[in-house]
Amino acid sequence: MPTTTTTQKHLVLVHGLCHGAWCWYKVLTHLRYAGYRVSAVDLGGSGVHPSRLEEIGSFADYIQPLFQFLDSLSADERVVLVGHSYAGLAISLAMERFPQIVSVAVFITAYMPNYRDPPVLQMTQYFKNLKPEMYMDCRFTFKNGSPASAELGDSYLATMMYQNCQPEDLALAKTLIRPSHFFLEDMSKDSLLTSDRYGSISRVYVVCEGDRVVDEEFQRFVIEDSPPNEVKSFPGAGHMIMLSIPKDISLYLQDIAARYP
Helix, strand or coil, rough: CCCCCCEEEEEEEECCCCCCHHHHEEEHHHHHHHHEEEEECCCCCCCCCCCHHCCCCCHHHHHHHHHHHCCCCCCCEEEEEEEECHHHHHHHHHHHHHCCCEEEEEEEECCCCCCCCCCCCHCCCCCCCCCCHHCCCCCCEEEEEEEEEEEEEHHHHHHHCCCCHHHHHHHHEEEEECCEEECCCCCHCCCCCCCCCCHEEEEEEEECCCCCCCCCHHHHHHHCCCCEEEEECCCCCCHHHHCCCCCHHHHHHHHHHHCCC
């Protein structure tokens, strides 16, 4: 179940690949102390969600907990959707499904698809730019020559993801990460996003400088491919900004919640 608390806007935080609601624990704390209602959701087969990887057969299964949570909110709720990394895809489909309650969406060093092309185009561009040595000790499965699932290795976490974080955050990640699917086939479908629904919602992109997982060049490519309403850069954040500089990103999320109706 999502972790929830108390103000006008409801901030809903969504984790990236192989992670869970747990990675937002510092941001949750800052936002709660500021008086905000904030929830962090475990996607299917992630965090403490009970399903195993082999039971998550589609992207719909993966994002079902987010849709179920948003569907439980009252019709007059105003939500700030926040997606980190791979969760840019999850919150995009949530924007398409629930445009009436989403005030603004914040994409943090994330995929941010446009509504003209299938989301898989950004995904294949990302994989095309990766050098084999960057995978380090990650383990992959493949389907028809394309990556199907990933399990993040300890060295990869330490060197690529958590190098800007405290040692205890790395230790926590090593304990709690789980393998995840990529769902490239599901993301290759046309008309997943429309201008009338997804395209009607304000979008903010957060550039994490020093990110070794989603490098700044790719983040800028995403911004150019699907221009948002606003772009904010955070120097020295690395990939896991919610753990490396939690106060900074929390203050910015409060600013976003205050400025977007």
